[in-house]
Amino acid sequence: MELNVVDLSRLQFAMTALYHFLFVPLTLGLSVLLAIMETVYVMTGRPIWRQMTKFWGTLFGINFVLGVATGIVMEFQFGMNWSYYSHYVGDIFGAPLAIEGLMAFFLEATFVGLFFFGWDRMTKVGHLVTTWAVALGSNLSALWILVANGWMQNPVGAAFNPQTMRMEVVDFFAVLTNPVAQAKFVHTVSAGYVTASIFVLGVSAWYLLKGRHADLAKRSMTVAASFGLASALSVVVLGDESGYLTTEHQKMKLAAIEAMWETEPAPAGFTLFGFPSESARETHYAVRIPWVLGLIATRSLTQQIPGIEELVAGAERNIASGIKAFDALQQIRSAGSSQAIPPAARQAFEADGHNLGYALLLKRYVDDPRQATPAQIKAAAWDTVPSxxxxxxxxxxxxxxxxxxxxxxxxxxxxxxxxxxDRYPLLLRLAVLAIPLPWLAAELGWVVAEVGRQPWNIEGVLPTVAGVSSLGATTVLATLVGFVAIYTVLFVIEMSLMLRAVRKGPEPDDAPEAELIPQAFAAAE
Known part of the structure; x- marks a missing residue:
């Protein structure tokens, strides 16, 4: 099998990203649950809530450290494996990542230290503020990361400069308020809250089955069930909003998700079950529910949802337009100065420049898109269909x-x-077995988001095939094998530390004696 630099680079980034996202949801959710538990402790003065905060905080800390380690590697890959991508869109993509590091990560990392070492050095209220700051920092990190990722899905607030051959920011506020980014943020953090809730529920259920730490387990399950239920309902509502925005900004992704090969009369039906065949370009044994997709995706009875074949035909037209833009760009680049640019070339680029990315899809087949044959244009148009x-x-x-x-x-x-x-052991066993399921759902969510964006690094702007570094396939393969080996070791360490902490259970509460005195007795004194 021929080694392909693009596919290997994609596989390497996918592996590191999916592994990193094993830690992110639990960090997001546990940080908020810790803040809730400590708030109850400060309000009631009951030591059991302090003990709960410390115990779940230990698991949060293990997860946080390994999450940071795996996240740093991802950022280096933009320079190592995706150097042209970094050059092309670094002005926009780099800004949210830099802000995330300066505003969110440093905030989170600083207060994480205070959380663990400040229990007996700070007042109860001061430590509570620290815990909420950790939660705020975790969620701000997610915000800025998803602002960057949302821009890849819907590139707003930027324009291509033919002189520098780069995308440049023209409206940072539009980048920040990108509706796709905002929807992804609230959907992702809500999913993280569900993940942490089911994790706490499952570990607590294990304690009840073992007859250990019943007071801590029951209170933890109560908090996790109520917080998790609200979050799970939010995930569904916010997922609906993401689907609606996909209809507006990523029509091919929606058509592929629904395996909708041909455009249907409005409102389109939802395929509940079926077996999509890319070779036959149809879905076998499809079980459909009339009208549902149209109502969810367009919120109307009259708006059509284009099918894959119609979108491919549109991609062919965009490629033809992009070739004109590419030709005009070569004339602009060869002119040497802005005064020497032919007016016709300037006008052509202004008219068709928004489709330049579609011409770059042809780089997979021919060095100069202007030399592409009709067959190559058709093949490039079908490349816009993800798996x-x-x-x-x-x-x-x-x-x-x-x-x-x-x-x-x-x-x-x-x-x-x-x-x-504690009255239904079978349900408690189910809770333990359900612990991995939120991670499965979260990873599948990222598969939908990122595989659905292919073949684009930046939707409609930069194809994946054009964004890679000039590396040999053997080099990328070697680093991929190395990452797999290192991350496997980290995974074993993570699981060992988490399981050891769970088996050990919470430490006996070491609160000062004054905190154990009932409030009424303290008031009497």
Whole structure:
């Protein structure tokens, strides 16, 4: 098999990104749960809540450290494996990442230290503020990362400069308020809250099954069930908003998710089940629900959702327009100065420059897009279709798990309200077994988001094939193998530390004696 630098670079980044995202959801969710638990401790003065905060904080700390280690590697890959991507869009993409490091990561890292070492050195209120600062920093990190990622999905607030051959910021506020980025942020953090809630629920259920730390386990399950249920409901609502925005900004992704090969009369039906075939360009044994997709994706009864074949035909037209832009760009570049640029070339680029990225799709087949044959243009147009089976099944498993989480958390919420959490051992075993499921849903969500964006690094602007560094395939393969080996070791370390901490359980509370005195007795003194 011929080694392909683009595919190997994509595989390496996908592996490191998916591994890194094993840590992100738990960090996001546990940080907020810690703040909630400590708030209850400060309000009630009951030591059990301090003990809970410390115990879950230990698991948060293990997860946080390894999350930081794996996240740093990802940023270096932009320079190592995707140097032309970094050159082309670094002015826009780099700004949110820099702000994330300066504003969010340093804030989070600083207060994490105070959280662990400030228990007996700060007042209760001061330490509570520290814990909320950790939660704020974690969520601000997610915000800026997703502002950058959202711009890759919907590149707003930027324009291509033919003199510098780079995308440049023209409206940073538009980048910041990108609707795709905002929807991805709230959807992602809500999913993180669900992940942490089910993690806390599962570990607490294990303690109840073992007859250990019952007081801590029941209170933890009550907090996790109520917080998780609200978050799971938010994930569904915010996921609907993401789907609506996909209809506006990433029509091909939506068509691939639904395996909609041909445009249907409005409102389109939703394919509940089926087997998409890319070779036959149809979905076998499809089970469809009329009108549902049209109502969800367009929120109307009259707006059509274009199918894959119609979108491919549109891509062919965009490629033809992009070739004109590419030709005009070569004339602008060869002119030497702005005064020498032919007016016709300037006008042509202004008219067709927005489709320049489509011409770059032809780089996979020919060095000069102007020399492309009709067959190559057609092949490049079909390259705009991402892997339909991958998106079709990833989306459905993710959504199915989302509805399962709502029912699961609602059941434990009712049991906690009735104080019957320890009366159903079978449900407790189910809670333990369910611990990995939120991670599966989260990883599938990123598969839908990122595989659905292919073949683009930046949607409609820069193809993936044009963004890689000038590296040999053997070099990329060697680093890929190295990352797999290192990350496997880190995974084993992570699991060992987490399991050891869970088996050990919470430390006996070491609060000062004055904090153990009932408030009424203290007031009497």
């Amino acid at each position: 339909v089976p991958t998106l079709f099944w990833s989306f459905r498993v993710m959504v199915g798990l989302g509805f399962f989480f709502i029912a699961f958390l609602a059941l434990f919420f009712v049991l906690s309200a009735r104080r019957r959490l």
